[in-house]
Amino acid sequence: MCGIVGIFLKNQALAPVLGRLLQGMLLEMADRGPDSAGFAVYRRPVPPGSVKLSLYATTSTVQWQQIGTDAEAAFGVPALIVHRDRHALLSLGTEAAALSAWMASAYPDVSIIGIGSEIEVYKEVGHPASVAEHFQLAGLDGGHGIGHTRMATESAVTVRHSHPFAAGLDICLVHNGSLSNHNDLRRRLARRGMSFQTDNDSEVAAAYLADRLGAGLSLREALITAGSDLDGFFTFAVGTADGFAVARDAIACKPAVLAETEDWVAMASEYRAIATLPDADDARVWEPKAGEVYCWSRA
Amino acid sequence: MITFDLDRAPLRELNQSLHDAAGEGDRRWRIVNPRGRHNIAVGMTQALEVEVAGHAGYYCGGMNQNAAITICGHAGQGVAENIISGRVRVKGNASQSAAASGRGGLVVIEGDAGARCGISMKGVDIVVGGSVDHMSAFLAQAGTLVVCGDAGPDLGDSIYEAVIFVGGQVGSLGADCIEKEMTAAHRGKLEGLLAQAGIDADASAFRRFGSARKLYNFHVDHAGEY
Numbered sequence: 001m002c003g004i005v006g007i008f009l010k011n012q013a014l015a016p017v018l019g020r021l022l023q024g025m026l027l028e029m030a031d032r033g034p035d036s037a038g039f040a041v042y043r044r045p046v047p048p049g050s051v052k053l054s055l056y057a058t059t060s061t062v063q064w065q066q067i068g069t070d071a072e073a074a075f076g077v078p079a080l081i082v083h084r085d086r087h088a089l090l091s092l093g094t095e096a097a098a099l100s101a102w103m104a105s106a107y108p109d110v111s112i113i114g115i116g117s118e119i120e121v122y123k124e125v126g127h128p129a130s131v132a133e134h135f136q137l138a139g140l141d142g143g144h145g146i147g148h149t150r151m152a153t154e155s156a157v158t159v160r161h162s163h164p165f166a167a168g169l170d171i172c173l174v175h176n177g178s179l180s181n182h183n184d185l186r187r188r189l190a191r192r193g194m195s196f197q198t199d200n201d202s203e204v205a206a207a208y209l210a211d212r213l214g215a216g217l218s219l220r221e222a223l224i225t226a227g228s229d230l231d232g233f234f235t236f237a238v239g240t241a242d243g244f245a246v247a248r249d250a251i252a253c254k255p256a257v258l259a260e261t262e263d264w265v266a267m268a269s270e271y272r273a274i275a276t277l278p279d280a281d282d283a284r285v286w287e288p289k290a291g292e293v294y295c296w297s298r299a
Numbered sequence: 300m301i302t303f304d305l306d307r308a309p310l311r312e313l314n315q316s317l318h319d320a321a322g323e324g325d326r327r328w329r330i331v332n333p334r335g336r337h338n339i340a341v342g343m344t345q346a347l348e349v350e351v352a353g354h355a356g357y358y359c360g361g362m363n364q365n366a367a368i369t370i371c372g373h374a375g376q377g378v379a380e381n382i383i384s385g386r387v388r389v390k391g392n393a394s395q396s397a398a399a400s401g402r403g404g405l406v407v408i409e410g411d412a413g414a415r416c417g418i419s420m421k422g423v424d425i426v427v428g429g430s431v432d433h434m435s436a437f438l439a440q441a442g443t444l445v446v447c448g449d450a451g452p453d454l455g456d457s458i459y460e461a462v463i464f465v466g467g468q469v470g471s472l473g474a475d476c477i478e479k480e481m482t483a484a485h486r487g488k489l490e491g492l493l494a495q496a497g498i499d500a501d502a503s504a505f506r507r508f509g510s511a512r513k514l515y516n517f518h519v520d521h522a523g524e525y
Contacts, residue, residue, distance in 0.1 A: 250433075257375070270356060270357070271335035271356060271373060271375055272335030272336060272337075272356055274335065275334035275335040276334075281353050283354075285354055285373035286392045286410075287392065287393075287394045287432075289413075289451075290414055290451075
């Protein structure tokens with residue numbers, strides 16, 4: 001069991017309280033996943049030509065300011081680094097691929113857990129309430145976000161095994177379920193050049209989406225092909241630069257519910273997470289169909 | 300009417316109060332601030348009228364006997380699971396496994412129901428104003444499932460003696476489920492159920508489905524296999 005949540009604001013007047021809304025949903029799903037939690041918030045885009053990395057250090061001795069200084073020296077442009085404990089955001093005026101290649105070479109102990117112009121990814125082990133407090137989620141503004149509370153079933157309880165998993169520029173995935181062909185799929189994707197940080201099945205799903213998007217498919221198309229290429233159970237919520245998507249496998253034994261008002265669209269494993277949102281009593285509520293892909297975007 | 304606020308008192312207190320509400324007194328209850336909580340008004344045995352003023356979580360009205368429960372919103376998984384008698388009405392949509400293994404009574408879903416509606420039903424009557432998703436009436440043994448809209452794939456898979464009426468399209472039929480003749484008696488039964496459910500639909504537009512009886516009955520042609 002795990003819990004997943006997502007909220008997409010239609011009314012930007014709510015943007016200052018996005019983090020508070022997402023936190024309310026996340027904490028309501030804490031008993032579905034009490035061992036670790038994570039979330040992605042889409043907020044404060046960097047200028048065109050720049051990139052924002054969400055970083056996680058596997059060692060406690062990481063020197064974040066030094067990484068910022070080294071990045072400035074390597075690329076010859078100013079770097080902005082904001083850090084909290086083992087997590088940091090690094091913003092820099094260069095190409096995403098160049099910066100991630102440099103990070104992998106210069107700082108192999110630091111994982112890139114989110115990359116794009118808006119996305120910020122935070123994840124940590126521990127009860128979702130302490131994770132949310134650690135990152136001060138309630139204080140984050142933004143346009144939309146997704147979150148995950150994890151009850152690990154098939155791989156270790158570590159930050160790197162936690163969700164969301166990055167799946168490309170400004171794209172990340174949270175997953176409730178389990179995949180049974182992830183080892184085979186991981187080998188196939190590795191042969192196509194994808195790299196993996198863990199033995200986690202959901203990371204493979206994220207890499208699969210990244211690979212399909214890289215091959216030119218739209219997110220909707222990639223999620224439809226996921227239905228036939230991924231063997232197992234899933235409800236996915238996928239965050240994108242301007243929206244989010246929800247997809248379920250053809251059996252649909254992992255729960256999901258969608259709700260919409262004039263002000264927001266939300267998804268959650270269970271309605272009680274959505275019940276924490278303003279005017280939820282008046283929302284249109286329905287269960288997403290098996291094998292169907294639902295997308296919302298500002299475009 | 301007795302009002303019970305789930306923001307002010309715990310669910311167990313509500314359910315215990317409903318179980319204890321025997322004899323004389325106000326028979327109408329209104330439950331406010333349900334907020335998707337699970338197990339609201341489960342195990343009812345008293346003939347009360349219970350209104351859930353909002354969206355309910357899992358198993359609302361489960362194991363119901365005698366009570367008439369109305370959910371004024373969405374119902375989560377397993378609404379009216381194993382209902383024995385009485386009525387459960389959902390004014391919004393319902394998630395998966397609505398009225399699963401229900402033995403009697405009437406379940407009305409005014410909107411759509413998710414997958415596996417009426418799975419393993421054993422005598423309950425279910426009327427869905429909208430559509431149902433895949434594997435509805437799977438292993439259905441007895442009772443009637445009425446779907447005014449469309450039915451998803453694998454309708455009535457491995458069905459026994461339950462009866463299915465569908466007003467719209469059927470995605471596909473499951474193993475051993477076939478279309479059967481719609482006689483005047485069947486139309487009369489359907490009209491009666493629609494009237495009981497308070498759902499306005501033209502009974503003449505429905506088709507009937509049931510068991511081909513080839514899956515669960517011994518077939519003499521297979522005698523040599525043993």
